[in-house]
Amino acid sequence: LAKTTQPISMDSYEGQEVNITCSHNNIATNDYITWYQQFPSQGPRFIIQGYKTKVTNEVASLFIPADRKSSTLSLPRVSLSDTAVYYCLVGGATNKLIFGTGTLLAVQP
Amino acid sequence: EAGVTQFPSHSVIEKGQTVTLRCDPISGHDNLYWYRRVMGKEIKFLLHFVKESKQDESGMPNNRFLAERTGGTYSTLKVQPAELEDSGVYFCASSQNQGLHTEAFFGQGTRLTVV
Numbered sequence: 001l002a003k004t005t006q007p008i009s010m011d012s013y014e015g016q017e018v019n020i021t022c023s024h025n026n027i028a029t030n031d032y033i034t035w036y037q038q039f040p041s042q043g044p045r046f047i048i049q050g051y052k053t054k055v056t057n058e059v060a061s062l063f064i065p066a067d068r069k070s071s072t073l074s075l076p077r078v079s080l081s082d083t084a085v086y087y088c089l090v091g092g093a094t095n096k097l098i099f100g101t102g103t104l105l106a107v108q109p
Numbered sequence: 110e111a112g113v114t115q116f117p118s119h120s121v122i123e124k125g126q127t128v129t130l131r132c133d134p135i136s137g138h139d140n141l142y143w144y145r146r147v148m149g150k151e152i153k154f155l156l157h158f159v160k161e162s163k164q165d166e167s168g169m170p171n172n173r174f175l176a177e178r179t180g181g182t183y184s185t186l187k188v189q190p191a192e193l194e195d196s197g198v199y200f201c202a203s204s205q206n207q208g209l210h211t212e213a214f215f216g217q218g219t220r221l222t223v224v
Contacts, residue, residue: 043113043200043215044152087152096165097144097202097213099152 004088009104018075020103022088025069033064033071036087038102044087048073075105083107111135113216115201121222127189130219134183134203140164141184142204142213143176147197158184159207191223 005023012018024033032051036044048055050062050071061074075082085102114133122128134141143155155174156166160181169176173192178184188195198220202213 042217043202045215046212049212096154096157096168097142097152098154099144101151 004090004098004100006086006088006100006103008101009106011106011108012078013108014079015077018078018082018105018107020073020075020086020088020105021070022073023070024088024090027068027090031068031090033062033068034089034091034097035060035062035073036089036097036099038085038087040084044099047086078105078107080107080109113201113203113214115199115216115219117219118217119220119222121224122191124193124223125190127187128191128221130186130188130199130201130221132184132186132201132203132216134201135205135214138203138205138214139181140204140207140211140213141178142202143184143186144200144202144215145197146200147194150197152200155186188221191221193223196221196223 032049034049035047037047038044048057048060048062050064052064055062063072083106085104087099087102089097116131120128139160141158144152146152154168156169156176157164158178161178175187198218200215200218202215204211204213
């Protein structure tokens with residue numbers, strides 16, 4: 001399973017757009033990229049998943065360049081409630097999720 | 110629809126005692142997983158059930174840990190005897206399918222403290 005690298009932490013202010021980039025240089029052809037969000041004292045929660053180009057849902061957008069060696073999670077107009085740890089996961093046909101350190105996003109007023 | 114529920118939310122036990130954690134997956138989800146995060150470490154996979162069968166238990170740390178899913182519904186994770194290094198948060202997750210495009214739904218976790 002491909003290893004991922006993402007920033008340990010990021011700071012932002014309410015109303016700003018936040019982009020969290022994840023590196024996954026060893027991604028395999030069958031691997032998908034999935035992002036999870038975790039609030040304190042809760043379990044991780046699925047946000048978005050993609051294979052290539054761009055995916056958008058009601059929560060976020062996921063940008064994946066052609067070489068798929070990285071991906072960027074974009075959160076539009078963050079609020080205080082978006083303060084959480086965001087995990088980038090890469091995997092194929094397996095349910096053994098491999099969590100890295102994640103990125104702690106701190107949103108300030 | 111109820112999500113994944115875990116019981117208890119917190120447990121404090123003494124070293125050498127036994128603790129049993131319970132997980133109720135989302136109804137209809139055949140796939141059930143256990144994960145844990147020990148202090149300062151990343152969330153790690155423990156095992157995966159498909160219905161009542163263990164599909165993958167490669168993450169189980171040692172034979173003090175026993176997971177069961179009798180009848181393919183709820184699951185229990187027993188730690189016997191508990192050691193100090195077992196302290197951490199134990200998460201359960203469930204999913205309807207396996208593989209690609211699979212969204213795993215996590216419970217809130219059980220915080221285990223061994224003293």
